[in-house]
Amino acid sequence: MLVHEDLCVGCGLCVKYCPVGAITIVDRKAHIDQDKCLECGTCGRQRIVKCPRGALYENPGVYTYPRSIRKFFSDPMAYHPETKVPGRGTEEVKTNDVTGRVKRGEYGIAIEMGRPTVGASYVDVEKMTMALSKFNIEYEAKNPVKTLFLDEKKGTLKEEAKQQSVISGIIEFTIPAEELEAVLETIMETAKTIDTVFSLDLICRFSDEDPYKMPEVPVLEKFGLAPRPNNKINLGMGRPLVEE
Amino acid sequence: MSHTLHRFGPEETFQNDFPFISRPAMKINSDGAAPKMRRVMEIALDHEPVNWGSLTTKQNLTMGFDREELLNKTEDNSPAMGCFDDRDKVVAVLKQLKEEDLGMSVVITGLRDKVEEMCHEAGLTPHSADLALGIFGATELLPEDETLCFTTMCGHAMLSAGLVRQIRKAVREGRMTPEEGAKILAKPCYCGIFNQTRAAMLLEQEKEANQKNEE
Ligand code: SF4
Ligand code: SF4
Numbered sequence: 001m002l003v004h005e006d007l008c009v010g011c012g013l014c015v016k017y018c019p020v021g022a023i024t025i026v027d028r029k030a031h032i033d034q035d036k037c038l039e040c041g042t043c044g045r046q047r048i049v050k051c052p053r054g055a056l057y058e059n060p061g062v063y064t065y066p067r068s069i070r071k072f073f074s075d076p077m078a079y080h081p082e083t084k085v086p087g088r089g090t091e092e093v094k095t096n097d098v099t100g101r102v103k104r105g106e107y108g109i110a111i112e113m114g115r116p117t118v119g120a121s122y123v124d125v126e127k128m129t130m131a132l133s134k135f136n137i138e139y140e141a142k143n144p145v146k147t148l149f150l151d152e153k154k155g156t157l158k159e160e161a162k163q164q165s166v167i168s169g170i171i172e173f174t175i176p177a178e179e180l181e182a183v184l185e186t187i188m189e190t191a192k193t194i195d196t197v198f199s200l201d202l203i204c205r206f207s208d209e210d211p212y213k214m215p216e217v218p219v220l221e222k223f224g225l226a227p228r229p230n231n232k233i234n235l236g237m238g239r240p241l242v243e244e
Numbered sequence: 245m246s247h248t249l250h251r252f253g254p255e256e257t258f259q260n261d262f263p264f265i266s267r268p269a270m271k272i273n274s275d276g277a278a279p280k281m282r283r284v285m286e287i288a289l290d291h292e293p294v295n296w297g298s299l300t301t302k303q304n305l306t307m308g309f310d311r312e313e314l315l316n317k318t319e320d321n322s323p324a325m326g327c328f329d330d331r332d333k334v335v336a337v338l339k340q341l342k343e344e345d346l347g348m349s350v351v352i353t354g355l356r357d358k359v360e361e362m363c364h365e366a367g368l369t370p371h372s373a374d375l376a377l378g379i380f381g382a383t384e385l386l387p388e389d390e391t392l393c394f395t396t397m398c399g400h401a402m403l404s405a406g407l408v409r410q411i412r413k414a415v416r417e418g419r420m421t422p423e424e425g426a427k428i429l430a431k432p433c434y435c436g437i438f439n440q441t442r443a444a445m446l447l448e449q450e451k452e453a454n455q456k457n458e459e
Pocket of ligand 1: 007009010011013014015050051052055056
């Protein structure tokens with residue numbers, strides 16, 4: 001975002017709304033640090049931030065590559081040109097009853113780099129994808145991160161992507177159940193080397209034997225992991241229901 | 245975007261927190277889905293969600309909501325997104341959706357026992373779970389837990405820690421009611437999954453704890 005300096009009266013109202021602290025008041029004018037700004041769009045939304053002068057406006061270059069990477073991975077209202085899905089990820093568990101993306105005997109993993117609140121540079125995303133390259137991972141085809149690979153097998157990302165930071169970039173893939181332990185070990189080891197946070201998601205099917213019992217994943221204990229008490233459940237209402 | 249996952253805070257603060265999402269699967273059952281999605285939204289809105297949002301019309305329930313505009317702009321790939329603060333309302337929505345058999349996928353986020361119980365009551369068999377395993381990496385960069393309880397209610401991280409701290413302080417100091425504070429915090433979340441009832445409760449709890457400390 002940019003500021004019309006001639007309009008801004010330096011009231012400071014917008015400052016607190018920026019999730020990454022990119023706005024400061026300098027010489028009684030709002031100043032947006034263009035390196036820090038992730039182009040999430042929040043400060044420019046008049047229904048949220050009631051700038052008395054309408055002084056905040058979208059940088060016209062924000063949809064031009066590679067700055068557009070910031071926009072598409074930070075502003076949930078920007079539709080990715082490749083996936084036509086707003087936001088940073090995919091339909092994941094939301095439509096798993098219809099897509100069958102994660103089947104019994106498999107786990108879906110999402111590593112949400114930068115989430116919550118901190119943001120991530122694609123240098124950190126690459127650290128994770130390179131570490132995962134020892135596995136034969138097929139990244140989720142509809143996830144926009146897939147478009148940023150230089151060499152998907154090696155896990156390397158395009159140079160221009162690595163110069164960008166975003167609110168979050170989601171590394172998303174499905175693995176056979178027997179690989180879970182080794183993949184989690186790699187994720188946890190890599191966690192020690194990155195300069196941001198990530199949220200870790202695990203998608204699994206409910207069992208046939210007790211359809212109301214939350215799936216149990218014994219291997220998690222080895223890593224001291226316990227799912228939060230609040231989770232996201234697909235209720236199986238989509239049609240046609242995927243048959244396995 | 246698993247944006248209703250990873251809501252942070254003590255377990256007891258999720259008793260009345262049920263983000264709701266429904267959507268078609270692109271290219272599988274999305275062709276001609278608009279009337280079905282519209283109906284999903286009508287049913288959900290008839291049962292008074294605490295919040296509701298739309299990335300198409302760029303509005304949520306807390307900023308003055310035009311129900312007809314939202315319904316009329318429903319397209320084949322429009323998701324239905326919002327949040328309920330009452331499990332009985334969710335069960336009523338699910339029963340109605342089941343009866344009308346619209347065939348759109350539905351996910352509910354909530355405490356596992358509660359969601360299981362609600363499925364039972366509505367006669368639904370859950371299909372898959374997305375489990376939140378936690379937050380890792382340079383966790384020293386995170387804001388304090390009390391602030392994370394609010395910021396994580398907007399899964400896209402549009403709600404800044406700075407604004408949360410400012411509102412928490414204003415409520416603690418009696419310059420704003422918890423409800424007023426919750427309404428301000430709900431605005432940046434256009435998806436409408438931010439739960440103002442939970443936010444007001446958290447603000448109230450902090451205010452009371454602060455008053456006790458001062459006594
Ligand atoms: S809200 Fe508007 S007038 Fe106030 S500091 Fe920000 S840009 Fe300037
Ligand atoms: S667009 Fe987002 S990241 Fe950039 S200054 Fe505005 S609020 Fe901050």
